[in-house]
Amino acid sequence: MSEYIKELNAVALALEQAKNVVTVSHRRPDGDTIGSALAFSAALEAAGKNVRCFCVDQAPAVFAPFIGSRRFTSDPSVLAAADVVIVFDSGDLRFVGVDGVFCRMARRPTVINIDHHAVNERFGDINLIMTDAASTTEVVFAVLKTLKWPVTPAMATAILMGIVTDTMMFFNPATTASSLQVAAELERLGGDIKKVSQLVSKNRNIESLVLWGKALERLKWDKARSRVSTAIMADELACMAPGDDAVDGLSNFLNNNLSARTIMVLRELGGGMVKGSLRTASDEIDVCEEAVKFGGGGHRKAAGFAVRGRIVEKDNEWTVEKE
Numbered sequence: 151m152s153e154y155i156k157e158l159n160a161v162a163l164a165l166e167q168a169k170n171v172v173t174v175s176h177r178r179p180d181g182d183t184i185g186s187a188l189a190f191s192a193a194l195e196a197a198g199k200n201v202r203c204f205c206v207d208q209a210p211a212v213f214a215p216f217i218g219s220r221r222f223t224s225d226p227s228v229l230a231a232a233d234v235v236i237v238f239d240s241g242d243l244r245f246v247g248v249d250g251v252f253c254r255m256a257r258r259p260t261v262i263n264i265d266h267h268a269v270n271e272r273f274g275d276i277n278l279i280m281t282d283a284a285s286t287t288e289v290v291f292a293v294l295k296t297l298k299w300p301v302t303p304a305m306a307t308a309i310l311m312g313i314v315t316d317t318m319m320f321f322n323p324a325t326t327a328s329s330l331q332v333a334a335e336l337e338r339l340g341g342d343i344k345k346v347s348q349l350v351s352k353n354r355n356i357e358s359l360v361l362w363g364k365a366l367e368r369l370k371w372d373k374a375r376s377r378v379s380t381a382i383m384a385d386e387l388a389c390m391a392p393g394d395d396a397v398d399g400l401s402n403f404l405n406n407n408l409s410a411r412t413i414m415v416l417r418e419l420g421g422g423m424v425k426g427s428l429r430t431a432s433d434e435i436d437v438c439e440e441a442v443k444f445g446g447g448g449h450r451k452a453a454g455f456a457v458r459g460r461i462v463e464k465d466n467e468w469t470v471e472k473e
């Protein structure tokens with residue numbers, strides 16, 4: 151953590167002077183970006199700041215027990231009233247849905263970028279990006295410790311939510327000694343890991359399993375490359391609720407249950423766009439490199455992209471033909 155001391159001090163200084171703070175969660179919010187916003191907002195309020203939470207998309211219902219009465223707004227005008235805007239868990243401002251908003255402001259707030267993604271555009275005035283952290287909430291915990299701000303049981307639960315989501319309950323390769331240690335510390339602080347574990351278990355609906363069934367039937371296995379791929383077509387997604395993470399869920403499921411070197415799940419987004427979700431369980435492979443070639447990004451072991459093109463079926467793989 152000492153290597154980030156300059157950034158941690160800069161964050162502390164900016165927050166000490168701020169009155170109005172907006173926390174920002176990314177599009178299609180997950181447990182990490184929501185957990186970061188919840189924990190940090192509670193900490194800021196306890197420190198006497200006015201806080202608003204911003205997210206372009208509504209959080210899935212599964213997060214309701216954690217969010218409680220807190221409100222997330224999708225109105226970007228709240229950003230103009232802020233002294234400090236903190237963006238959580240996003241490699242760029244497009245994924246947050248506010249790119250361009252800051253350019254139009256007469257007085258730009260101080261933007262703090264808190265993240266753990268290897269690919270990050272460093273769009274903030276202060277960029278605290280700990281690529282060795284399993285989750286952004288782990289970074290949030292480091293900031294709270296630096297500030298010596300107390301961590302309540304609800305905040306500890308929110309921080310656990312990010313760790314449990316991003317490590318899939320300490321199961322996927324993002325899991326580190328540090329994430330396990332931090333989780334133990336949070337449990338001791340009153341965090342409720344049992345409540346959080348429900349986010350990663352018993353959380354599928356019938357529609358998404360039917361969709362998985364179709365995708366599993368057309369799995370392709372390229373033996374030479376040890377690549378498993380499949381595709382989901384736009385008409386098959388029509389029955390899914392917006393924001394459903396069935397596709398990322400499927401690539402995680404395949405990655406957890408097969409020993410292929412790489413997994414790719416493609417999905418037609420409509421409007422000529424294709425979304426790709428890449429996974430590997432291997433330490434030697436960097437799927438982010440492949441995602442970057444398609445204009446995307448992410449982590450070494452989990453990455454994604456959205457590209458203009460079409461899904462094509464070859465003998466032993468599903469792939470994208472870029473336009």
Ligand SMILES: [Mn+2]
Pocket residue numbers: 182183239266284285286316
């Ligand atoms: Mn994350």
